[in-house]
Amino acid sequence: MRVALFVTCLVDLFRPTVGFAAIKLLEEAGCAVEVPRAQTCCGQPAYNSGNRANAKAIALQVFDAFAGYEHVVAPSGSCAGMIRVHYPELFSDDPVNLQRAQELAGRSWELVSFLVDVCGMHRVTAQWHRNVTYHDACSGLRELAVKDQPRHLLGSVAGLTLRELPGAEVCCGFGGTFCIKYPEISDKMVTDKVRDIAATGADGVLAGDLGCLFNIAGKLLRQGRRIEARHVAEVLSGMTEDVPAIGLPR
């Protein structure tokens, strides 16, 4: 299968290892992966702040950049949700582009759900000896039904113990510009999330979205907690040695 990686701006700028981890997993699943150069952002910041014009312009760019690939895969539920759910909404009154949006939506996926639901991957060969817990990033969970798939694959990581996080489905308080515009409310939400993570006794927390992870990691670090935060792709691909946990130095 000819798959295009939607890198996402957070992976691109902050944590390329996640992109390489995604490629490794996709190749393990038998895909030929390409990375279109003409991609930047999915347009969600513009969209969620009410700027439909900019969101549409960026979406059109995405249509062009990802034309012709069998599948488009993003290591982010938030970006994949933007493409699958919100691009069609953006063009709901524009029949021509609506069709392009629906067509792209039909072949766009969040990484882990693609591996399990489309590629039929049921185990990985990675190992990582840790107790971890898993946070369900909101978009992936509610827009794309990403819930069982990461747990399924994590279950096959040798040496890994997964403890369920009470309130796994409660928002961490990132919300894009929300954490900047309403910082005290965001702080309360991430404080609660970190308290719940710490209460599991886990030494690591994983998730499928870097926005959530940077928010959670930032709070864990500020509180001086020794709980590692990583993107689930790093663990599944066995690349945990390639990069320190989020926010830790080399």
Add this chain to the structure above:
Amino acid sequence: MLATSRNFEARARSGLANENLQRALALARTGFPLRRRLAIERLPEFEALREIGRAIKDHTIEHLDFYLEYYETKVEVSGGQVHWARTPEEACAAVLQICRSAGAKTVTKGKSMVAEEVGLNEYLEANGITPVETDLGEYIIQLRKEPPSHIIAPAIHLVKEQVAETFRAEHRALDPARLLDEPRQMCDEARAVLRPQFLAADVGITGANFLVAETGSSIIVTNEGNGDLTQILPRVHIVVTSIEKLVPTFEDAAALLRLLARSATGQEFSTYTTISTGPRRPGDLDGPEQYHVVLLDNGRSALIGGEFQDMLRCIRCSACLNHCPVYTAIGGHAYGWVYPGPMGAVLTPSLIGIEQAGHLPNASTFCGRCESVCPVKIPLPKMMRHWREREYAKRQSPSVYGIGLSAWAWVARRPVLYHVFAELASRALGWAGSRRGRFRALPLAAAWTRARDMPAPEGRSFQSLWAERQKMQRPR
């Protein structure tokens, strides 16, 4: 009710700092979702009912003019009277006129969000009539002169010590040495204090959860029984309600009733679901002599046919509030008006204007939990986004965030430039943060770094690394 939604930020901050409120919210945050989930697990048909509920409400709204006229006819046939009110002033005036004609001295009141919306209590008090709130939560906040902070549990923001303090201060005729430590004692005290009021009332005012067109009936859903005592004991029963509460038949109401209590409190059914139709019948031994329905529009008709029509499906269950991480962090008073939480974030700007209520649809992460629990499938985040779109279109001078977002979008539309920027930014920040792996402080990001560290980037952009790898793999 006077809106203070403009002060959202300050009120949210004070809510976060309020220890009693935080204690109270902590109970709600875990309790409500758990009870709802347990109730739903016992009803396999729940998911199907959500779709049915959505369809019933949509159908009714699309034919609302027909159902309103049909309903009015049936109310009249059963001996009642409908008073149409376009505005809060018209609604209040109608209620006052009915009270005056009845020579009302004592007025009891069951919980009604529409009555809050039109400021009925203040209006009546200004005209010499003090309605006595009988719902325990509403009674407590009436004594404290506070607005409700939740649409079904108005005093949810209080801990029991605050309730005890209020009762001691206001029930001065009672023995100051009495024990008032436990909810049981406070409940008994409220029951004893309010019973004479129920019995003395000339007029009883209730809201309505649903109006049934088929029979001209109003339905109230309560647990305490106060709504029922309010509407059967006095000579006059006034229902203060709004046009979108209509459903066609009792069978339609039954479907929605199966969704309501489960979504609200996790009960199978509320203790009292009461269908009232007109005044007492000839030969009845009790019941009111007069039955009036004050039917309010106040901007709802304008929502039909537009981007916010789906909001009219709302059955006021409060599931969205109870599952909202923002509401359960800051409490209902921060929202500044009658309707808090996600449903308030959509409805409040519709009713009082986005200029006043602008913060409400913005203070959301769009986590989507509200929509996922809404019994009638209202796409709440989508409608909050529509409010943001309207605000964006009207913005005269962009804020700091607006400028930043525009700059980002400008770069994002130019991939070549974007890649240069991405590589430069990740190198710069990566280098600056390489020693510690994170930043405790970062210029332009104070809102973030005040409360948490900012993890440093790896130091190269993905696309640059990828391009390098591709070059290395290409045969020379």
Add this chain to the structure above:
Amino acid sequence: MRAARERILADVRSSLNRDRIGADLEAELRARIAAHRRNPTPARAAMLDHRAQVDLFVTMAEEVQATVARVSSIAVVPEAVAHYLAAENLPAQLVMAPDPSLDAIPWKDWPLLQIRRGRAEANDQVSLTGCHAAVAETGSLMLISGPQTPTTLNFLPDTHIVLVEANQVVATYEDGWDRLGTRGMSEALPRTINFITGPSRTADIEQHIELGAHGPRRLHIVLVEGKQASGSNDGEQGRSPAG
């Protein structure tokens, strides 16, 4: 006010981008109302046979802190009521609905029970009523107002005793409504129809559930499961006629 009415209807129509609906659509909507089509109802009670529905009714009622005494015939109702009152340390006195369905109870077998028939007054501690139907799906009692079934009996006293005969148990709320037999005739509907599910309660203070907020603190159901019915339990008579 007439103006408000016209304006609201006009605003609704203009939002719907049309004028008043035409005669055809109006006929269709009237037919929809008249058809009383049920939306899908839960299988929970409907799939059971009647005996199991009665058991479900009892289970659900007890779950919400109603108490249920199952007795074999009308003849033992006075004894059951007297024992209940004694067990709850309540005086042996009650106000009873002047409901013909309660006439067959042999109260004179228990002369120490003081019974007044009528509506409830402020100092009545205990009431006794029949019911129109008992809904198994949630253990809910359906009671309707009328000259012989005053609603104050359901709310004013601290203890409400309800006599239910097994053949009054139905599966769903819609089944209870159907027994009214007064389709679309709002002038014939009772003023008040109550669905009562357990005793009064509140959770308004720290979400502690406390029973007996303003309505009855105790809801006691006496369920008669014997063959002797009192004779007035099917739909038509369940709604009190004027005579």
